Amino acid sequence: MTSQVAVFAAVFAALYAAHSFGDHWVQTHRQACAKAAPDRSGRLACAGHVATLTLTKAAAVGVVIVVTGLPLSPLALLLGLAVDAVSHYWADRRVTLARLAEVIGKGDFYRMGAPRPGADDAPHLGTGAYALDQSWHHLWLFIAALIIAS
Structure with a gap:
């Protein structure tokens, strides 16, 4: 019988x-640019991104199940993926994560590396906002894997 620890490890790895593939390769340029817009188009772009990202994650876990015979509860899998999807949508609307960063005293870090208004003087992907975004997602991947393995 497969231990819950092994299930957790396999699911987290998948x-x-x-997540890394879906957040960077599957997400469209339009979704990436529009998902923070404070209107219906932004909400739809973010929802589209989260939907394709969640399908990517489900496919990865599915491959692990097929290849290894990993025993998973379908209900736990759905619940874990749903929790992850909701947390991802919340963070990717951007203003939510920026506000959280401000509230907990990480606002300066969130803005680190961002271009100045009207200038493109940060030609790299390494910003505080990106680091906080990805670490937020990684935390919720951990939580989702715990839910799925339970």
């Missing part, structure tokens, strides 16, 4: 790899 979710982590799928």
Whole structure:
């Protein structure tokens, strides 16, 4: 019988790899640019991104199940993926994560590396906002894997 620890480890690895691929390769340029807009188009772009990202994660876990015979509860899998999807949508609307960063005293870090208004003087991907975004997602991947393994 497969231990819950092994299930957790396999699921976390699959979710982590799928998250990185889905967040950077599957997400469209339009979704990435529009998902923070404070209107219906922004909400739809973010929902579209989260939907394709969640399908990518489900496919990765599915491959692990098929290849290894990993025993998973379908209900736990759905619940874990749903919790992860909701947390991802919340963070990717951007203003939510920026507000959280301000509230907990991380606002300066969140803005680190961002271009100055009207200037493109940060030609790299390494910003405080990106680091906080990805670490937020990784935390929720961990939580989702715990739910799925339970």
